[in-house]
Amino acid sequence: MYEAAAAAELPDEQLADLVSQGDRAAFDSLVRRHHRRVFSICYRMTGSAQEAEDMAQETFFRLYRHRESYQTGRRFKAWLDRICVNVCLTNQQRVRRLGPVVRLGQTDASSAAGIATSNPESLDPEARAGVSELIRSVQKIVTTLPTPYRAALVLRVFGGLSYQEIADALECSIGTVMSRINRARIQVRNHLKDQQ
Amino acid sequence: MNSCTPTRRRLSAYLDGELDPTGRGEVEAHLLACERCRKLKGELSAADSWLLSAPVPEPTVADTAAFLNRLHKKLDVRCPQPVSLPAASPRSRFSIALPWAFAGFAAMALLVVVPGLHRSSSPEPRMELASARRAGPSGAGPSAAGDVTGAPAALEEASGTRKNEARVASVAVPSPAASARPASHDPLVATQAQLAKLEEQIRELERSVVTFTAQARLESQARTQEFASRRFVPWRDLEPSR
Numbered sequence: 001m002y003e004a005a006a007a008a009e010l011p012d013e014q015l016a017d018l019v020s021q022g023d024r025a026a027f028d029s030l031v032r033r034h035h036r037r038v039f040s041i042c043y044r045m046t047g048s049a050q051e052a053e054d055m056a057q058e059t060f061f062r063l064y065r066h067r068e069s070y071q072t073g074r075r076f077k078a079w080l081d082r083i084c085v086n087v088c089l090t091n092q093q094r095v096r097r098l099g100p101v102v103r104l105g106q107t108d109a110s111s112a113a114g115i116a117t118s119n120p121e122s123l124d125p126e127a128r129a130g131v132s133e134l135i136r137s138v139q140k141i142v143t144t145l146p147t148p149y150r151a152a153l154v155l156r157v158f159g160g161l162s163y164q165e166i167a168d169a170l171e172c173s174i175g176t177v178m179s180r181i182n183r184a185r186i187q188v189r190n191h192l193k194d195q196q
Numbered sequence: 197m198n199s200c201t202p203t204r205r206r207l208s209a210y211l212d213g214e215l216d217p218t219g220r221g222e223v224e225a226h227l228l229a230c231e232r233c234r235k236l237k238g239e240l241s242a243a244d245s246w247l248l249s250a251p252v253p254e255p256t257v258a259d260t261a262a263f264l265n266r267l268h269k270k271l272d273v274r275c276p277q278p279v280s281l282p283a284a285s286p287r288s289r290f291s292i293a294l295p296w297a298f299a300g301f302a303a304m305a306l307l308v309v310v311p312g313l314h315r316s317s318s319p320e321p322r323m324e325l326a327s328a329r330r331a332g333p334s335g336a337g338p339s340a341a342g343d344v345t346g347a348p349a350a351l352e353e354a355s356g357t358r359k360n361e362a363r364v365a366s367v368a369v370p371s372p373a374a375s376a377r378p379a380s381h382d383p384l385v386a387t388q389a390q391l392a393k394l395e396e397q398i399r400e401l402e403r404s405v406v407t408f409t410a411q412a413r414l415e416s417q418a419r420t421q422e423f424a425s426r427r428f429v430p431w432r433d434l435e436p437s438r
Binding site for chain 2: 035156185
């Protein structure tokens with residue numbers, strides 16, 4: 001068994017190998033390392049901070065539950081993002097069927113505005129309102145994109161994945177990824193033109 | 197097809213640096229010549245920047261710690277630490293299989309031997325038959341001395357419907373000449389001795405079967421208790437992801 005401090009130094013793939021053997025400490029290290037990114041992808045996919053939190057948790061939960069399916073040598077980030085996108089898509093199907101889950105006592109708009117920036121106190125109320133508005137517009141446009149386009153665009157723009165990694169995550173060809181991202185960007189650009 | 201179409205299709209890939217040198221060269225050459233495509237490239241770039249300008253809620257270290265805590269609770273409930281069953285050693289497998297194999301063999305032996313034994317181990321008719329046979333040469337019997345075929349009448353009287361036993365007994369009945377031989381060479385005595393030996397062996401087998409069955413039952417109970425004391429992952433959690 002390795003020391004927890006040493007886990008921080010290990011690359012993702014080695015930690016994933018340890019996780020596949022049931023190592024919870026390695027799993028914790030991976031969660032700490034990727035929580036922010038996974039949350040960001042989930043947030044862009046769902047458009048809701050609450051849902052993003054739930055989806056991020058479900059992503060890491062599934063990762064641990066199916067840890068034995070991790071293939072040694074495979075890029076961990078692509079595997080994680082694939083799980084994450086699948087979780088978000090499954091959630092969308094559920095929301096479409098059953099409607100969104102709303103937690104009592106908390107509205108999503110307030111939570112999104114509240115944690116929109118890492119340092120909200122640095123913004124004056126007017127700037128804060130502007131940021132909230134910007135977040136809403138971006139989320140509105142992103143969530144109106146067709147799901148396959150949105151998944152490809154979010155993984156590229158917010159997840160920072162290469163086209164090959166996106167193709168692996170979405171189980172399609174690079175040509176399809178190229179086409180989806182291009183069409184998604186053109187739709188965003190058309191929305192922006194309409195807004196102006 | 198419009199001459200701009202190939203470039204427009206690859207514009208995002210160009211912006212993302214995902215084109216090979218040849219494709220990049222082709223797009224750049226077209227952009228130099230086509231103002232509309234240059235404008236589109238600028239707009240797509242701006243759309244990207246606009247998307248990235250909206251801040252994403254960023255979980256703090258405390259948020260991540262709380263997130264991890266909740267995740268651990270969820271994992272403990274729905275995905276408990278797997279319990280690795282100890283691999284059964286060849287010796288333990290053998291120690292379980294052997295008694296059962298032996299018990300099976302013994303049961304088969306009992307099935308084969310016991311019915312035959314019961315058929316031939318009724319002493320009264322046989323003895324009567326034997327005495328009837330011996331009485332034959334002294335004039336009591338209806339047939340000539342040594343005629344083993346003269347037995348049926350006495351046989352019918354002695355054993356009624358047991359024709360098979362009578363046949364065995366009639367074969368075992370010695371001729372008068374044979375009856376003069378010492379008892380140690382008497383085939384009937386020898387057969388009885390063999391039967392006694394077989395009965396002893398069967399009793400021994402029965403004892404072994406009982407012992408091994410009890411032992412196997414105890415081992416089975418112990419393993420069942422050990423199995424029941426473990427926690428297992430619910431079956432639905434074992435489904436592969438889709």
